[in-house]
Amino acid sequence: MAKITENTLIADVLELNPNAADILLEAGMHCFGCALAHGETIAEAVAVHGEDLETLLAKLNEGIE
Secondary structure: OOOOOOOOEHHHHHHHOOOHHHHHHHOOOOHHHOHHHHOOEHHHHHHHHOOOHHHHHHHHHHOOO
């Protein structure tokens, strides 16, 4: 099974984890609806929004493991 990493594009995260939109919304990240989401990684989005990368990755990977 694929694993979401800091280099995974947000668009791919949404495909890998069916709960990703809810998880991103909870973290205050509404970027999955943005046109940049297709070329932005989770690490880039976290840097803009100030979330903890490791915590977010753990939550996003829970839904696919």
